[in-house]
Amino acid sequence: MNAAAEAFLREAAATAANGELHQIVRKGVEHYDAAVERGRARFLDWEAARQRCRKIKREAIDRLDLYLEEFERRVNERGGHVFWAETAEDACRYVTDLAARAGVRTVVKSKSMVSEEIRLNAALETRGIKVWETDLGEFIVQLREEPPFHIVTPAMHLTRRQIAALFREKLGGVQTEDPQELTAVARRELRRAFFSAEMGVTGANFLVADSGAIAITTNEGNARLCSSLPRIHVAIAGIEKVIPRAEDLALLWPVLATAGTGQAITCYNTLVTGPRTASEPDGPEEFHVVLLDNGRSRLLADPEQREVLHCIRCGACLNACPVFRTIGGHAYGTIYSGPIGSVLTPHLRGLAEFQHLSFASSLCGACAVVCPVKIDLPRHLLQNRRNAIAAGLRPAQERTGFRLWRWAMENDRRFTMFGWAARFGWKMARRAGLAGTALDPARRWTKAREMPEIPRHSFRALWRKTHGAG
Template structure:
């Protein structure tokens, strides 16, 4: 977990500027995402009709999210009928307490965890460690980040910012393994260590990509097989899932699984897509004796209560919006200081953690719309950034800024005054070199890194007026045909 020494807004500026100035780190991030776009485009092109598929996915999530109470109750009744347990958590603390209490009651010694952003959201690992429970992340990227003592950099690619030599050094330091520059060897080191973790653990913890109402199942998407082992081997399983992850029908996954894979990694299907409908059933030979699902609200209902932005709860956490975001690529994942990075994180975090403290994320965007364009479930991501800006200004306007815009509006509603003011542009241009780049430069935050254009003496207005006059002159001195209306 990132500890925030500064208010989130200041910390963001510091971290974002540091990465923006770090050419090596930016290059590593760009390199990691280099093949993503072409792979996604190629796989997307195999669809008969990606756009219609996207509309369908959006409509299904709209149906699910707008009838969330009904579908969650349906899930609960089906899942508990098969011996599963459902716990509804209003906030982080309730969810953490439930897991810790369960671990204590069952005398759990070791916990293995597969990737769960909800776990990051509620700071679960830290709480478990404080209570004396050992917990090991099993997803390779999450394991690396856990060893490094860092939060995930990207909610799908947790250690995408690290180069292989950095990972090799980390393993050498933490595990005592020989240094190597082979990603394969590094992966095998983690494989060997983690195999023991699955077998020794008596509790497994996972997230979940989908909640299937119709059949009372959760669905987990992964590539490595670590979630299969995490849900399969320990005798107790806990899945921690946000309440918005519902789809109505099992067969809806026929649409969502290929779309999640395509948007997430450019694969046509992720390695393992597994649907779990409770603990080991009579006649089955293995599987956990207890299967708990924690349905986590943790302020999701705040977002749900905003009809304008409710579609942000359609998110299937594919990470596509991060992968195409020019801001993300240039400031990296840690600068956000949030569980959910990138454009979708900037939309939802103010709802989860407070608009006043997190509005700056919505401001730190050029609103280019690449996120919205790529979103497989049609969330209006970049427009929601605008909505957050509007809501923030309405809730607590920044006095200076508000005054500035009031003055701006005053000027722009008075064309004569505006024209008079714009007369000074050439003069400003003439004088600007005297102060350019100095503390007196009114456009210093521009000119510190970029040239400011020079204003010509005659504005468009001037030139157009002359142009019209010249035409009129030509017309009247020509055929004398009065073309006046």
């Protein structure tokens, strides 16, 4: 087992035993579920909306090269710059070099999972540049020096008491636990940063090909400040974020808001089309878009799994997932957690290191039911598992076990014999007092669970007894 898989098992076991965290996550998800139910009811036909969103994303991904080139052309026409970053390092180098050339000392950032993916903050900080996360949740986790817990609600795992204590420790003089007052404290800190920053970095929820605009959606208006106050605006987005037409936003924006938080529409929806023009009184002097590949082209080339690029990062699959609800976002050890993270991370960061994530699922299918663009996540988890097995990445005892199981299942007699041997072996192990000890083959299972009593007779034997051999 590699280091990432070991860390995952260790962290997952620790979080699974953390009752307080479960309470916090459960409360958050219950609140979310109720809001989303109300949100879906606002649509005349939620299912038709999902179908239409899927169609838009499929059109964009199937003709990704054309739409990206169209987007680039439009940005250039308006005086912006587009940089194609093949890797995370390329993207970081472009932004840090740009910052160094322009004498940037302070950067304000709005929430961007892609910037987390490329570890932009660390890259900027090593060049002596101060970075401020301006989304409230991101600001909180930045103060805690930890990654986001959830792709939409980064500080979902914290109570207001914990946040108040954090603000007291890091910001000084904060005597309140009132959420509104705590928000006001953060706002005061961040206002100073907005006015002193020379560069603003944002993500992009969508890249609109026909208008060369980036579409950003936030509830705090911070992306609008990041993209308009500093002298330089840099938007970083994965190449899969492109959509064909501005009119597609009429559906994608409300669907993203509904699936993400249960809102009818997010509070601030901004379209940025380039740097300030001669007739405009404000806005950035420079506008740069970094288009990040970082493994996405490999996924695009895979006809079986390309639909994973349809994801609009709403976070719904995380909230629906019983594994995420039990182990939380940090245990995954990756930026993208939950079902989409378990599918995507092995493609972005290597199957050899992260294949274990695709096995951390009961395949209950709840993620596919809620996904607003209808990505068949359980199928992709299975395909990742198949690929891991084909590449010889699973442990030898597991391979042997499944070979044995297949051998037994292929033949009626062998199956009966196998069942009998398993029942007999288990009975003997219990009698000898081996259950739960180092000699117990099921120890890893029984360490945290009760082994059910093995019935004396198999189902087949009972059936024969009551219905006869036929």
